[in-house]
Structures are given as C-alpha cells and as structure tokens.
C-alpha cells in the first residue's frame with residue numbers, strides 16, 4: 001500500500017477538494033480487498049446496515065439500481081475491519097485534512113451493478129450526524145472505474161463555497177444545481193482509476209458518478225473519516241435508535257465502539273485498536 005503523500009498531492013487536495021492516488025494497492029493487496037469486501041457483502045445479504053431489518057415487501061427503487069450499498073461492514077466482518085481500521089489510512093486522511101486525529105464515521109461498499117443508474121450529484125457530510133469542513137472519504141477502486149462503467153466525477157473547488165445544504169441521490173441527477181446555481185459553470189473532473197487506485201474527497205465537495213453502461217461490475221470500497229472532536233448535529237444517519245436517543249446536540253461523538261479512533265498524532269489510540277481486534281470482530 002502506497003501511503004506516502006507528497007506535498008503536491010496535499011496542496012492539490014486542499015485546493016480542488018479531491019485527489020486521485022494511482023497504484024495505491026499492490027496487486028496482492030487488491031486481491032485481499034476484493035476477497036474481504038466480496039465476502040462481507042455476501043455475508044450481509046440484503047441488509048444495508050446490521051441494525052436494520054430487511055423489508056421483504058418493499059418494492060425495489062431507482063436508488064437500489066444506483067449501486068448495491070452495504071454500510072459498516074467492519075462491524076460484522078473481521079477481514080474488512082482489519083483493512084479499514086488501519087492507522088495508515090487514518091494518517092493519510094488526517095494529513096490531507098490538516099487535523100490531528102481521525103475516527104471512522106462509516107465504511108461502505110458501493111457496487112454498481114451492470115447497467116446501474118448514475119449517482120446523482122451530492123455532498124456527503126450533510127447526510128452525516130456531525131458537521132465538519134475537514135471530513136473526507138476514501139474511495140478505493142476494486143475494479144477499473146471508467147467513463148463507461150460509472151467512475152466518479154467532482155466539481156473542483158465546490159467544497160469551498162458549499163454550505164451544509166444538500167439534496168438526496170435521486171432520479172434527477174442535477175438537483176444540486178438548484179441549491180447551488182453558482183456551480184453550474186464548473187467543468188466536472190472525471191476520476192478514472194485502475195483497480196487498486198483510490199481517491200480522497202472532501203465531505204463538502206459536489207460529486208457523483210456516471211451510469212454503468214457495461215455488462216460488468218464496478219466495485220468500490222469507501223470509508224468516511226470524521227475528525228476527532230466532532231459533535232452531534234441532531235441527524236440520525238447511521239446511528240441506531242438507542243445511540244440517536246442518547247446524544248444531545250453538541251455531544252462529542254467519541255464512542256470507540258461506534259466511531260473508533262483510527263489515527264491520532266498524540267493520543268494513545270493503538271492500544272484501543274488492538275483491543276478492538278482482540279474482541280474477535
């Protein structure tokens with residue numbers, strides 16, 4: 001895993017709101033990530049989050065054909081847990097964002113099926129239970145991500161003028177421009193990637209992905225990193241009903257069982273991570 005970031009890559013991330021890192025995983029590591037994610041997704045079945053019931057009666061929606069989305073696979077799969085709670089990933093995220101520590105917000109497998117719908121333009125952080133201009137996501141390509149099969153696109157610099165207003169990922173992929181008409185003239189940057197490459201993107205940058213116009217799969221494994229010290233903003237997002245009920249607006253989101261500290265420059269986090277591994281997944 002090439003976890004070295006150059007000053008140029010950090011500067012480019014801060015300016016544009018995203019950075020693509022080619023040849024991030026070695027071919028052997030890519031195989032390991034594929035095996036872990038495929039296994040975890042298979043094991044999870046139709047359940048999006050482990051605390052959510054599957055509604056057998058629910059009709060499939062447009063969103064079901066944007067991608068197969070399985071959230072927090074680290075919570076029920078030890079292989080994914082080992083890959084995601086890797087302090088080197090947390091350090092990269094912290095260095096890009098310019099913060100001291102990073103907690104895991106959530107991981108998610110995002111797998112575009114053959115002929116999948118596009119991913120409408122959106123921001124990430126406004127969905128989440130804290131508000132931060134420094135939060136960011138890692139997106140690892142498990143297959144080549146191309147213009148044909150639904151690679152990511154970014155609106156460079158949009159993170160700088162984003163407020164915390166958002167739209168949902170719906171059928172009208174351009175809804176975001178009703179909220180942010182000032183972004184209509186920005187040229188979108190496609191992020192084509194070979195399998196094993198990755199990108200980091202700011203939680204407030206406008207991004208989306210094309211449709212999958214191929215009979216093949218476009219698999220990605222992603223991970224949202226929350227700067228240590230963020231506080232609850234009143235949104236439930238991935239929190240269980242009990243967790244949601246237990247937080248008041250302004251409370252620190254520092255429960256290591258839900259949001260483990262993946263990396264910190266000064267705090268002792270490694271011991272806690274070791275304990276997390278020792279509990280067997």
Ligand SMILES: O=C(O)CCC(=O)C(=O)O
Pocket residue numbers: 067110119124137139207208209220222
């Ligand atoms: O993979 C996709 O289609 C969308 C990814 C995305 O929105 C994200 O990683 O935040």
Ligand SMILES: [Fe+2]
Pocket residue numbers: 122123124207
């Ligand atoms: Fe996103």
